[in-house]
Amino acid sequence: MPVALLLLLALCNGIRVDGEESNGHCDLKSTLDSRPHSVSILEFGAVGDGKTLNTIAFQNAIFYLKSFADKGGAQLYVPPGRWLTGSFNLTSHLTLFLEKGAVILGSQDPCHWDIVEPLPSYGQGTELPGKRYRSLINGYMLHDVVITGDNGTIDGQGSVWWEWFTSHSLNYTCPHLVEFLSSEYVLVSNITFLNAPAYNIHPVYCSNVHIHGISVYAPPGSPYTVGIVPDSSDKVCIEDCSISMGHDAIALKSGWDEYGIAYGRPTTNVHIRRVQLQSSSGSSLAFGSEMSGGISDVQVQQLHLHDSLTGIEFRTTKGRGGYVKEIIISDVNMLNVETALSAIGNCGSHPDDKFDPDALPVLEKITLQNIVGTNINMAGNFIGIQESRFSSICLLNISLSIDSASSDAWQCSYVSGFSESVFPKPCPELENFNASSSCFSLLKPNGRAAIL
Numbered sequence: 465m466p467v468a469l470l471l472l473l474a475l476c477n478g479i480r481v482d483g484e485e486s487n488g489h490c491d492l493k494s495t496l497d498s499r500p501h502s503v504s505i506l507e508f509g510a511v512g513d514g515k516t517l518n519t520i521a522f523q524n525a526i527f528y529l530k531s532f533a534d535k536g537g538a539q540l541y542v543p544p545g546r547w548l549t550g551s552f553n554l555t556s557h558l559t560l561f562l563e564k565g566a567v568i569l570g571s572q573d574p575c576h577w578d579i580v581e582p583l584p585s586y587g588q589g590t591e592l593p594g595k596r597y598r599s600l601i602n603g604y605m606l607h608d609v610v611i612t613g614d615n616g617t618i619d620g621q622g623s624v625w626w627e628w629f630t631s632h633s634l635n636y637t638c639p640h641l642v643e644f645l646s647s648e649y650v651l652v653s654n655i656t657f658l659n660a661p662a663y664n665i666h667p668v669y670c671s672n673v674h675i676h677g678i679s680v681y682a683p684p685g686s687p688y689t690v691g692i693v694p695d696s697s698d699k700v701c702i703e704d705c706s707i708s709m710g711h712d713a714i715a716l717k718s719g720w721d722e723y724g725i726a727y728g729r730p731t732t733n734v735h736i737r738r739v740q741l742q743s744s745s746g747s748s749l750a751f752g753s754e755m756s757g758g759i760s761d762v763q764v765q766q767l768h769l770h771d772s773l774t775g776i777e778f779r780t781t782k783g784r785g786g787y788v789k790e791i792i793i794s795d796v797n798m799l800n801v802e803t804a805l806s807a808i809g810n811c812g813s814h815p816d817d818k819f820d821p822d823a824l825p826v827l828e829k830i831t832l833q834n835i836v837g838t839n840i841n842m843a844g845n846f847i848g849i850q851e852s853r854f855s856s857i858c859l860l861n862i863s864l865s866i867d868s869a870s871s872d873a874w875q876c877s878y879v880s881g882f883s884e885s886v887f888p889k890p891c892p893e894l895e896n897f898n899a900s901s902s903c904f905s906l907l908k909p910n911g912r913a914a915i916l
């Protein structure tokens with residue numbers, strides 16, 4: 465074994481799962497344990513010239529490392545170089561480690577990306593009916609997987625996909641960079657994501673997902689590029705990340721209309737903190753619009769949002785069913801944001817015409833507090849649903865400096881809530897002074913979100 469690999473052993477990490485269940489917040493009980501084995505992608509014939517296709521090398525390496533799953537797991541080491549590949553699968557008890565200067569490049573040939581069935585909670589591809597492209601790096605029913613490194617890079621080379629998307633020449637829904645399905649104890653840390661065809665990190669039906677210390681970038685014009693999308697997943701922590709996207713930076717989702725209602729798996733127990741988010745044509749932080757399995761128990765702190773179309777946005781529409789509730793967002797700084805706060809009840813399309821227009825979504829118990837904004841155009845846009853009003857929206861200690869002469873800083877319909885120390889003065893619907901007791905808040909003892 466090369467000497468270099470011995471040195472690497474100190475870097476090999478896995479997630480130790482202690483007996484006690486983690487509460488999904490960022491104080492995850494899981495800690496990093498050493499992986500007893502490590503191999504380099506070079507040992508599987510990979511060539512890091514940016515031209516040679518290395519899909520088989522990645523697949524073979526991971527197939528080999530499967531045999532270490534019951535021996536403490538293993539690390540796949542990717543040295544400096546430009547490693548072109550099509551999609552491949554990960555395995556349990558694996559650490560994919562990207563050295564400084566290592567770049568995994570997504571192939572620009574669609575043939576190198578498999579076609580797979582749509583997610584059951586979506587029923588369709590999100591952009592086109594029918595199937596979708598498989599993601600570049602995939603995990604299915606895995607346990608204890610780490611993608612990390614010394615700030616190595618995963619570059620989706622998405623420009624071709626954005627062009628096909630814009631010119632309507634795609635045959636299937638665009639792929640993502642990293643997708644975990646039905647997996648648990650997943651850690652993604654200390655790497656950079658560039659130019660995803662669509663989403664960068666998409667945990668679906670997952671539990672115990674920790675995303676820490678990553679940089680994510682796609683250029684302003686890139687359509688539907690999204691940073692992190694926790695989707696029908698629970699116990700998710702996202703911290704210390706910097707994300708700049710064409711569309712949304714972080715979007716929480718949980719399935720689409722009748723498919724999401726039938727699947728019925730919520731996104732819940734999510735903690736997001738110390739993140740810097742930017743989104744030129746979407747929202748820095750979005751909830752929905754696909755939320756049919758429900759989204760609840762989300763705690764967000766220390767957000768820095770800048771140069772975005774919308775700062776924080778809740779999206780839904782009739783036919784979604786589901787709920788968005790028990791959300792608390794605090795300590796937010798916004799700079800150069802068109803619309804600071806938004807909740808829209810007629811947002812997003814339907815997978816097909818089988819949706820039930822009477823499946824009304826519920827949006828309630830949302831607290832937004834300690835927010836300062838500079839160079840904001842519109843403070844708040846709250847458009848509820850007549851048959852299902854947005855309720856218990858609490859705005860506390862918010863100060864937004866509106867740049868233009870825009871007369872309507874707030875727009876409200878079919879919404880009710882409470883506000884205190886909010887500038888500019890919100891619409892009367894949000895000034896229901898006897899509703900403070902219905903403000904969603906935190907109970908201190910066990911740190912879990914709850915209703916006061």
Ligand SMILES: *[C@@H]1O[C@H](CO)[C@@H](O)[C@H](O)[C@H]1NC(C)=O
Nearest residue numbers: 523551552553602603604645
């Ligand atoms: C990757 O995993 C999927 C299941 O999610 C499987 O259908 C596919 O055959 C796997 N591909 C390889 C190359 O192992």
Ligand SMILES: *[C@@H]1O[C@H](CO)[C@@H](O)[C@H](O)[C@H]1NC(C)=O
Nearest residue numbers: 615616654655656677678679
């Ligand atoms: C990682 O690399 C990216 C892109 O080069 C850079 O923006 C970021 O600051 C780096 N992160 C760390 C922690 O060094």
Ligand SMILES: *[C@@H]1O[C@H](CO)[C@@H](O)[C@H](O)[C@H]1NC(C)=O
Nearest residue numbers: 573574575628633634635636
């Ligand atoms: C879509 O399918 C058509 C017809 O098979 C093909 O010519 C075209 O290259 C495909 N588009 C993409 C982006 O793969």
Ligand SMILES: *[C@@H]1O[C@H](CO)[C@@H](O)[C@H](O)[C@H]1NC(C)=O
Nearest residue numbers: 477496612613651653654677
């Ligand atoms: C990521 O980097 C930080 C700071 O350098 C370090 O403390 C942490 O252990 C790293 N995480 C992993 C999984 O290597």
Ligand SMILES: *[C@@H]1O[C@H](CO)[C@@H](O)[C@H](O)[C@H]1NC(C)=O
Nearest residue numbers: 795796833834835836861862
């Ligand atoms: C109000 O919000 C600002 C900005 O987040 C914060 O510095 C200040 O401490 C808050 N005031 C109270 C009373 O919480």
Ligand SMILES: *[C@@H]1O[C@H](CO)[C@@H](O)[C@H](O)[C@H]1NC(C)=O
Nearest residue numbers: 880881895896897898899900
């Ligand atoms: C204030 O509270 C009372 C009793 O809880 C309720 O009946 C009334 O509708 C509330 N007022 C408003 C404006 O919501």
